[in-house]
Amino acid sequence: MRAVGVIPDKREVRMVEHAVPQITGPYDVKIRTLDVGICGTDKEICTFVYGSPPEGSDYLVLGHESLGEVVEVGAGVSVYKPGDLVVPSVRRPCPHAHCRPCSADLQDFCSTGDFTERGIKMTHGYMTEFYVEMEKYLTFVPTELREVAVLVEPLTVAEKAFAQVWKIQDRLPWVVSEDPIKSPGAGLRAVVLGAGPVGILGAMALMANGFEVYVYSRSEAPNIKSELIEAIGAKYISSKTETVEQLAERVGNIDLVYEALGVSSVSFDVLKVLGTNGVFVFTGIPAPRPAIGVETDLLMRNIVLKNQVVVGTVNADRAAFQAAIRDLGTFIGRWPNELRALITGRFSINSYKELLLGERSGIKNVIALD
Ligand SMILES: NC(=O)c1ccc[n+]([C@@H]2O[C@H](COP(=O)([O-])OP(=O)(O)OC[C@H]3O[C@@H](n4cnc5c(N)ncnc54)[C@H](OP(=O)(O)O)[C@@H]3O)[C@@H](O)[C@H]2O)c1
Ligand SMILES: [Zn+2]
Ligand SMILES: [Zn+2]
Known part of the structure; x- marks a missing residue:
């Protein structure tokens, strides 16, 4: 399937052929990408100042601001079902048992620095057609927020x-x-x-x-x-x-x-x-x-x-994702036009170069994959 990848060793940003991920664990959820927001972090990764591929891969799939739709769930998943809208978080805990924040699901406060981040540090991101994520890293999005939920992150x-x-x-x-x-x-x-x-x-x-x-x-x-x-x-x-x-x-x-x-x-x-x-x-x-x-x-x-x-402050925990979804519900009721106007445009994944390397202006540009 198509994915936008950064290849730091070759200093390249290009469309890569990325294997369709499969559910392997009971708590895995397979998600179809709907929207991916682009921000300054993505643009900086495209200048190769930071951003690192997962071990064993020469490319990193970009994208950390995502809205997706559940298409398949593992046997142990009880919270989500196909058709549900979800937003994934970005940071994943470090492997060290002595890291107290990570042990308490507060990897945004990771004390070792060995965390990974989807689309940024050593874990592929969401600028692709499908991804698999554990249910604990997802937050449910009500359908009435479909249009704006890419702003959650x-x-x-x-x-x-x-x-x-x-x-x-x-x-x-x-x-x-x-x-x-x-x-x-x-x-x-x-x-x-x-x-x-x-x-x-x-x-x-x-x-x-x-x-x-x-x-x-x-x-x-x-x-x-x-x-x-x-x-x-x-x-x-x-x-x-x-x-x-x-x-x-x-x-x-x-x-x-x-x-x-x-x-x-x-x-x-x-x-x-x-x-x-x-x-x-x-x-x-x-x-x-x-x-x-x-x-x-x-x-x-x-x-x-x-x-x-x-x-x-850097990154965010689960409570912040839940609060953001609750607040987007408030914003869309109070300022529907202004909230929608934050999204300057939705573009095909084929526009990635113009969006990531060009000077496209506006407030928030989004790659839409649906
Ligand atoms: N801590 C975290 O977890 C986290 C997460 C995401 C982002 N960030 C950081 O948050 C910051 C904002 O992100 P963003 O995506 O909203 O950035 P952005 O779209 O680049 O917006 C930056 C804003 O700052 C204004 N600005 C730039 N230089 C200025 C100056 N010299 N004086 C006054 N205003 C100036 C810009 O003005 P104009 O409108 O005139 O261009 C623009 O409105 C970035 O530094 C980003 O790295 C942090
Ligand atoms: Zn961002
Ligand atoms: Zn940690």
């Missing part, structure tokens, strides 16, 4: 991040809402850095939680991203027209920063204006660039005197 970045934030802020009476279940972020101000899919989905999650949300990103408004952000009720501010200091003045006490741009210079500038008791969440993975000067005395003084927390 990028939304899990925010879901894991905010789960960490709630745990951190348990240290103080942060939530002021009278109905904390409904609107836990009411009265709190969040700044999202970056208006890519990770940033916009994070902004939607924060809005749904009742935060006042400001998205600070590069392009001048109006543009498709700024319009979408304003349409969900958040405010878009361009770094070309407003400095970080002006942003801080406009927002007031910044309670939370959700960084989703991957540019350290802008991020550390914004860290300078994080508010009292604020949390700054880093999700971006910057490419190495020459060192820059940072006002460390100011940052350190703020972190101490304002009780701030700076936290990084």
Whole structure:
């Protein structure tokens, strides 16, 4: 069957002939790929800076943002049946019994670094017609989310991040809402850095939680991203027209920063204006660039005197996948047009070169295999 493969040794990205996978264990599920999202990680793998094939293979099948349909299940599978829609997670545990996070199904916190990741590190991904996955790594998707469920994986970045934030802020009476279940972020101000899919989905999650949300990103408004952000009720501010200091003045006490741009210079500038008791969440993975000067005395003084927390987060656990599917259900009810507009286009697998190596713009491009 067809698959988009990266061959690091030959520095090639091309269509490969990939064997149709078969169910071998009782808990295996065979899945037909419907949608695969493309993100910056895939594009970076195509420049050969990272990404490694499984042992014994010279190619790695790309793709880690997937929606699929169950076509066959192993004898021990009780949760899924053919026809069900599922989203698979990305990271698989390391083989070491002493790795406590992996032993507890929290491989997103793997302590050895010997985890694998589908479509990224030593395990084939989903940019192909069929794949087999164990049921424990799948999450059920209701059919009403068919059109948008390819956005689950990028939304899990925010879901894991905010789960960490709630745990951190348990240290103080942060939530002021009278109905904390409904609107836990009411009265709190969040700044999202970056208006890519990770940033916009994070902004939607924060809005749904009742935060006042400001998205600070590069392009001048109006543009498709700024319009979408304003349409969900958040405010878009361009770094070309407003400095970080002006942003801080406009927002007031910044309670939370959700960084989703991957540019350290802008991020550390914004860290300078994080508010009292604020949390700054880093999700971006910057490419190495020459060192820059940072006002460390100011940052350190703020972190101490304002009780701030700076936290990084990578990947996501099962709870984050479940939360992302639940929240997509909320988003599609509240902002159906804006959520759909996040998906710029669906393309045939034959367009992989243009999508992965070209300059195709938009927000989220998707390869559709159905
Ligand atoms: N931690 C994790 O598990 C995880 C998972 C997935 C992704 N990520 C990371 O999350 C980040 C965002 O991902 P994405 O897919 O949403 O990326 P993306 O589509 O590339 O979006 C990046 C956004 O940042 C803006 N931006 C870039 N440079 C800027 C600058 N100098 N000043 C202000 N804004 C700037 C861009 O503005 P324009 O709109 O003007 O282009 C764009 O809106 C990436 O760094 C990615 O590596 C992390
Ligand atoms: Zn991705
Ligand atoms: Zn581990």
